Amino acid sequence: MKSTTKLHKILHKKEMTTKDLERTLQEKGLKIEYYALTEYRNGKRKNMTIETLNKLCVALDVTPNDLVEHDAIPVPHKRRYEQVSNKIEVENTQGDVEVYDTIPPLEEKNDDFGF
Numbered sequence: 001m002k003s004t005t006k007l008h009k010i011l012h013k014k015e016m017t018t019k020d021l022e023r024t025l026q027e028k029g030l031k032i033e034y035y036a037l038t039e040y041r042n043g044k045r046k047n048m049t050i051e052t053l054n055k056l057c058v059a060l061d062v063t064p065n066d067l068v069e070h071d072a073i074p075v076p077h078k079r080r081y082e083q084v085s086n087k088i089e090v091e092n093t094q095g096d097v098e099v100y101d102t103i104p105p106l107e108e109k110n111d112d113f114g115f
Contacts, residue, residue: 004043005040005041005042005043005069006066006067006068006069007040007041007056007067008041008042008043010060010062010066010067011041011060014060018034018037018038018041019034021037021056021059021060022034022037024059024060025055025059028058028059030055030058030059031055032052032055032056036052040056043069046069053067053068
């Protein structure tokens, strides 16, 4: 079964095509590119700005909850320290975990400015 997005379901329920949505946006003085609307409808583009979300809500007369998908995977933090027994686990931006006996040293700076 083909998975559909909330936007796709709303357009289907309102019997609108992506082109109709683009025209509705233009009539209200708003602009979202046709290719972007198609990607949102098909689920190829999952993240949208608050501005885009607001434009879609105005054009379709819906709330943000009607459009936002809740299956998004959170982006990991840059660095996270966790105390595990006497060791420290450090998670980097790629999600790799390294274990240290002490907190790893930061890169040294040369602050002598040539003096």
